[in-house]
Amino acid sequence: MAGHRPEPDRDSREWWERIARHEFAVQRCAGCGVDRFPARAFCPACRGEEWRWRAVEPEGRVESWIVARQPFVPGVAVPYVVVMVRLSAVPDGLAYGNWRGGREPRAGERVRGVYREEGDVTLVDWEPAG
Numbered sequence: 001m002a003g004h005r006p007e008p009d010r011d012s013r014e015w016w017e018r019i020a021r022h023e024f025a026v027q028r029c030a031g032c033g034v035d036r037f038p039a040r041a042f043c044p045a046c047r048g049e050e051w052r053w054r055a056v057e058p059e060g061r062v063e064s065w066i067v068a069r070q071p072f073v074p075g076v077a078v079p080y081v082v083v084m085v086r087l088s089a090v091p092d093g094l095a096y097g098n099w100r101g102g103r104e105p106r107a108g109e110r111v112r113g114v115y116r117e118e119g120d121v122t123l124v125d126w127e128p129a130g
Helices: 013-020
Strands: 025-029 051-055 059-068 080-087 094-098 110-118 121-128
Touching (some): 013 025, 013 051, 080 110, 094 110, 094 121
Antiparallel strands (some): 025 051, 059 080
């Protein structure tokens, strides 16, 4: 993948490994059971430091989007649309990805994640559900 690459860290490394296997997952706090996304070291509800991963369907609703008209990533044709998706499994969780709808997204529209191999990195794009 030319240009900017995701940089897995201590908290997100396992998420990226799961995405490579086409498994969308969120963290669940071992203390209070709250699901969270994106990955982080502490639970925002109880400040607990232990969690486990839970596989969920990559589904949600379009919260917002932008149309990029400048080539921020070398080799990517412009314009392209990036959507912000509110995850069904984690209502406070927001995920971002390229739009594969063939038209402009609609606010509140149901979407599902689709996996895209980009060299040695797997990314999650979003398309209309059903």
